Amino acid sequence: MLDRRSFVTVSLGTVSALVLAGCSKGGSDSDVAPAKDGSSSDGAKGKKVIFLVSGNLGDKGFYDSTARGINTLASDYGCETKIVEMGRDETTYEATLRDVSDQDWDLIVCSTFSMREVLEGVAPDYPDKSYVLLDVASTVPNILGVSFPxxxxxxxxxxxxxxxxxxxxxxxxxxxxxxxxxxxxxxxxxxxxxxxxxxxxxxxxxxxxxxxxxxxxxxxxxxxxxxxxxxxxxxxxxxxxxxxxxxxxxxxxxxxxxxxxxxxxxxxxxxxxxxxxxxxxxxxxRLDEATIKSATGLWDGSLKVGTPVNMDVAYGAIGLADNDNYQKLVxxxxxxxxxxxxxxxxxxxxxxxxxxxxxxxxxxxxxxxxxx
Known part of the structure; x- marks a missing residue:
């Protein structure tokens, strides 16, 4: 049985405080958490990860949950991370994506179908870069497409x-x-x-x-x-x-x-x-867990760009929030x-x-x- 209590999330205030820090770095070796499968997460330490938000944080949903995963990569896995809010003007996305792709990020995370066209157009121009596209099952060779049913x-x-x-x-x-x-x-x-x-x-x-x-x-x-x-x-x-x-x-x-x-x-x-x-x-x-699993999976070889993954109920990425109201009202x-x-x-x-x-x-x- 899937443990629904694992789906309870942290507060938005926590996320906001972390995001306002801008670019955060992980702590000492002792601060690096084990990978979710029990193996060492040393392969993640020092990796540089950026999340391009195709909107703004504060949605109490998709973007905030992904931001939690990004910040966990920093705090628990020793990654260097950054979050960029691009807003809703989709005409700016390509320029931002190309600018970021010219930099030294190890992994560029994008999300939602609104990013699919621009990312699938840009990524082939940067074959040595790795991208994660959340909520879209892309098969572009250097994109890990992650879908959620x-x-x-x-x-x-x-x-x-x-x-x-x-x-x-x-x-x-x-x-x-x-x-x-x-x-x-x-x-x-x-x-x-x-x-x-x-x-x-x-x-x-x-x-x-x-x-x-x-x-x-x-x-x-x-x-x-x-x-x-x-x-x-x-x-x-x-x-x-x-x-x-x-x-x-x-x-x-x-x-x-x-x-x-x-x-x-x-x-x-x-x-x-x-x-x-x-x-x-x-x-x-569970965009937070999916973000972590996508990044660490690419780095340990269990996931591969160009091969989409479906993070579903069986994967542990889909479920219901089990909280006080769920116990009281249901x-x-x-x-x-x-x-x-x-x-x-x-x-x-x-x-x-x-x-x-x-x-x-x-x-x-x-x-x-x-x-x-």
Whole structure:
């Protein structure tokens, strides 16, 4: 059984403090932690790693989690690291990437599909450089493409949502989904979520909305509130930086929310506890662990550039946040069912569908067919 407690994350304040330090270096030999497989991590000591953020930190999700991994490479593995926030102006990405590639970094980490085109265009010009592209299964010879099955994360979220509704609202079987964009990566969560909900009870409906932006908190608040007003008893929110709108809507309405990519409850419980009192859990892509495993795997030879890796439930990179609210708001029976589903996904007994294998017509039919 996968240990879901390993998915609980550290606070955003810790990350911010580390990032503000800019370029950090590891400590003495005694400070270098063993590699995750128990072997020595001496091969990592002194390596130079830079993370190019295709957006900004503070998303309480993808970027912050990756930053934790980068900072752990510095603090526990003795690497020299740097984080560069490039913002949302994609026209600047190529120049920044080429500038960094001309420098002496041992590993250049990029993330999300928004970096795919520019990185796959630039990397061949620097064949002696190694790159990690998180969330994209690239096969360019000097890129390690790391994919995370959002459909598996969504299926686990749907398992929680479906059982929560059956136990608490048997006369109103409606769930909700708020995504940042109507795009394949977000819809992969949706497909898994619908399947997870339907695996619990085929009669549960799922209403879907999209913010149309990665970072429009106000619109996310409005649209999530609409989902609740339309009857959704729990909403799943792969909403990127817009997620604070969903969290606020949950607090305002007193209805349940499932976060995405990072443990939003643990991020906010100390600073804004009223906002997260109805957050059941969050589905997690362990970008921090994936970043560490990608870097150390390349250096010890267990991973190779040009050969993409899928860091899924079986790999230990996908799961649910197990925190105080999960223990309090989600019944023991549901938690046991989640454990069972997790094992079945890991073993291959359950294979959720993926938006990446669907055409527009098939996806639309599934989405519309699930609506109340």
């Amino acid at each position: 959002g459909n598996e994360a969504g299926f686990l979220a749907g398992t929680v949502a479906g059982n929560y509704i059956l136990e608490n609202f048997p006369d109103n079987k409606v769930a909700g989904f708020i995504g940042s964009m109507d795009a394949q990566g977000i819809n992969d969560f949706l497909v898994g979520y619908i399947e997870g909900v339907k695996n619990v009870d085929e009669s549960i409906k799922v209403n879907t909305s999209y913010v149309g932006s990665f970072e429009d908190v106000a619109t996310c608040l409005e649209m999530t509130t609409q989902l609740y007003n339309q009857g959704a008893e729990v909403v799943y929110a792969p909403a990127s930086q817009s997620i604070m709108g969903a969290v606020t809507a949950s607090s305002n309405t007193g209805k349940a929310l499932i976060g995405c990519d990072t443990d939003i409850y643990s991020e906010l419980i100390d600073s804004q506890p009223d906002l997260v009192q109805h957050v059941l859990t969050s589905s997690l892509k 019944s023991e029976d549901t938690r046991k069912k989640v454990d069972e589903v997790t094992q079945k996904i890991a073993s291959g007994e359950i294979k959720p569908k993926s938006a990446f294998d669907m055409d527009t017509e098939e996806l639309t039919k599934m989405r519309d067919g699930a609506k109340a």
